[in-house]
Amino acid sequence: MSGFRFKLSARIQRILLSSLVAIVVIYLAFGAFMWHTMHRPPEDFARVMAKMPGPVVFMLFPFETLWLQARAGTLNVGDPAPDFTLQKLDHSGPVQLSALTKQQPVVLVFGSYT
16 A cells, blocks of 8 residues: 555646635635725625625634734824714713813723623
8 A cells, every 4th residue: 555656647736736826816816805994984895794604714814813903003101082073961062172171181991881
C-alpha cells in the first residue's frame, strides 16, 4: 500500500483548480459585502441580516471581530461627545446634549441598571 499513488488527469486538475478559485473569489466577495454592510447604518445592516439563512455569516467569518472594528468609532479620551437629541423620560420634550453642556458640565454614564 505504501506505493499507491493517486493520479488525476489534467482535465480533472483544471476543473478542481477552477472550482477552488471560484470558491475563493465567492468567499472574498461575500466577505467584502458583509464588511461594507457592517459599515452602513444599523437599519441597513439589520435589513441584510434578516435575509441571511441561519448562522451562515457567523460560521464563515470572524463576525465579532469584524463587527467590533466596523463599529469602533473614532472617539478618544478627552474628545467632546457627539451631539445628540433624546426624548425626556417624562415625554415633556426633547433634550439636546449641546444645550446641556452650555449650562454646566455633563457626565454621560453608559450601562445597565437592571
